[in-house]
Amino acid sequence: MTERFEIARLGAQGDGVAETAGGPVFVPFALPGETVTATRIKDRAALVSVAEASPLRVAPPCRHFTECGGCALQHLEPAAYLEWKREKVAQALLSKGIEIPVAATIPCPPNSRRRAVFSARRGDGSIIFGYHRALSHEIIDITECPISVPEIVAALGPLKALADLICKVQTPFHMTVTHTASGLDIAAEDSGALSEKARKVASDFVIRHGFARLTVDGEIIIEPKKPMVFFGEISVFPPPGAFLQAVASAEAAMADLVMGHLRRTKKVLDLFAGSGAFALRLARKAEVHAVEGDGAALAALDRGFRFGAGLKRVTSEKRDLFRRPVTFKELAAFDGLVFDPPRAGAEDQAKQIARSEVPYVAAVSCNPTTLARDLRILIDGGYVLKSVTPIDQFLWSPHVEAVALLEKPKRRR
Numbered sequence: 001m002t003e004r005f006e007i008a009r010l011g012a013q014g015d016g017v018a019e020t021a022g023g024p025v026f027v028p029f030a031l032p033g034e035t036v037t038a039t040r041i042k043d044r045a046a047l048v049s050v051a052e053a054s055p056l057r058v059a060p061p062c063r064h065f066t067e068c069g070g071c072a073l074q075h076l077e078p079a080a081y082l083e084w085k086r087e088k089v090a091q092a093l094l095s096k097g098i099e100i101p102v103a104a105t106i107p108c109p110p111n112s113r114r115r116a117v118f119s120a121r122r123g124d125g126s127i128i129f130g131y132h133r134a135l136s137h138e139i140i141d142i143t144e145c146p147i148s149v150p151e152i153v154a155a156l157g158p159l160k161a162l163a164d165l166i167c168k169v170q171t172p173f174h175m176t177v178t179h180t181a182s183g184l185d186i187a188a189e190d191s192g193a194l195s196e197k198a199r200k201v202a203s204d205f206v207i208r209h210g211f212a213r214l215t216v217d218g219e220i221i222i223e224p225k226k227p228m229v230f231f232g233e234i235s236v237f238p239p240p241g242a243f244l245q246a247v248a249s250a251e252a253a254m255a256d257l258v259m260g261h262l263r264r265t266k267k268v269l270d271l272f273a274g275s276g277a278f279a280l281r282l283a284r285k286a287e288v289h290a291v292e293g294d295g296a297a298l299a300a301l302d303r304g305f306r307f308g309a310g311l312k313r314v315t316s317e318k319r320d321l322f323r324r325p326v327t328f329k330e331l332a333a334f335d336g337l338v339f340d341p342p343r344a345g346a347e348d349q350a351k352q353i354a355r356s357e358v359p360y361v362a363a364v365s366c367n368p369t370t371l372a373r374d375l376r377i378l379i380d381g382g383y384v385l386k387s388v389t390p391i392d393q394f395l396w397s398p399h400v401e402a403v404a405l406l407e408k409p410k411r412r413r
């Protein structure tokens with residue numbers, strides 16, 4: 001049955017939220033201040049029509065919007081959208097008792113996402129290649145994606161054809177596509193084992209389309225060109241599957257904030273260093289010790305250091321920082337630190353940092369909830385939070401990146 005809803009606010013996932021006598025009802029693609037009609041199942045309702053539209057409603061740029069599960073907020077005017085992301089970070093901090101004026105969200109333009117994770121599945125004979133439908137396991141074919149770099153969008157047809165060539169299963173599989181300076185780096189997972197003949201066919205296809213590399217379940221099938229990215233001026237060859245910030249300009253914005261904060265430091269620790277996005281930039285001015293759990297990513301970082309010109313010393317250490325955080329005693333060797341953990345955050349590591357006397361600390365995070373928890377630990381340990389800056393690395397999604405900068409005043413002896 002269709003009901004009428006007054007939308008009061010945006011929820012954490014970007015859905016419009018109507019406050020009803022029975023509790024909140026979530027209406028995707030509705031905006032605060034709007035009156036909409038929607039069909040409701042429990043606390044979710046599918047938008048049918050917008051009776052009274054918000055003045056902040058804009059035309060979504062993508063034809064797949066509302067069908068594709070990748071984007072939640074293309075229909076909101078950009079300034080209000082960025083403010084919503086800022087507020088999301090501020091609310092997460094407030095929930096841990098942290099009151100600080102959160103800076104304006106640094107925007108990321110459309111057509112800037114260099115890494116996209118596609119889903120694919122063999123349908124009735126033909127291959128479906130695209131993204132998941134919102135809140136569904138169903139995969140929908142896509143023909144455009146205004147968040148991705150043009151090089152990925154232009155290759156959607158060939159990528160779909162490649163997915164068809166390597167698909168040896170009836171179940172869904174993933175294809176991560178990264179735009180690099182040497183061409184597209186394609187990493188398939190769970191697409192099934194390739195026969196010798198299928199490898200040859202796929203390899204010929206990769207060469208014909210000028211792709212840089214194809215890996216299947218971590219095995220390099222063919223690598224006509226080593227995929228290369230730049231961290232500042234330093235070139236790095238990230239291994240298949242290694243972490244890479246999704247948008248190059250977002251990575252640069254985060255690195256600028258971190259480097260600005262650590263500008264006076266001489267010995268920096270980079271925790272959860274990946275292939276060196278921060279370490280190799282910081283190494284222009286300071287000695288850096290990079291710690292990371294992924295050995296292949298560390299090897300890429302090491303190589304970047306050895307072949308990079310004008311860098312001070314970079315050392316590296318493979319270490320599981322969840323099981324074995326760097327202790328406060330070990331931290332005594334450093335005057336600056338950056339940590340950039342996965343979504344789970346770095347609770348135990350934060351406890352060690354809180355006990356340390358490292359004067360300058362930068363926290364980078366893609367999850368405001370775990371960031372707030374870890375910042376609370378640092379603040380309780382005597383750190384002063386100087387600034388928090390959201391970065392809109394995940395355009396039109398509910399996700400937001402943030403950089404927090406902290407200092408620990410010298411103890412009076």
Ligand SMILES: C[S@@+](CC[C@H](N)C(=O)[O-])C[C@H]1O[C@@H](n2cnc3c(N)ncnc32)[C@H](O)[C@@H]1O
Nearest residue numbers: 243272273274277292293294320321322340342
């Ligand atoms: C958000 S990424 C940041 C990488 C890097 N700072 C960058 O900007 O490219 C998080 C990194 O943490 C690493 N990681 C995940 N779990 C880890 C663990 N338990 N110990 C050490 N590193 C881990 C991942 O391999 C990944 O490189």
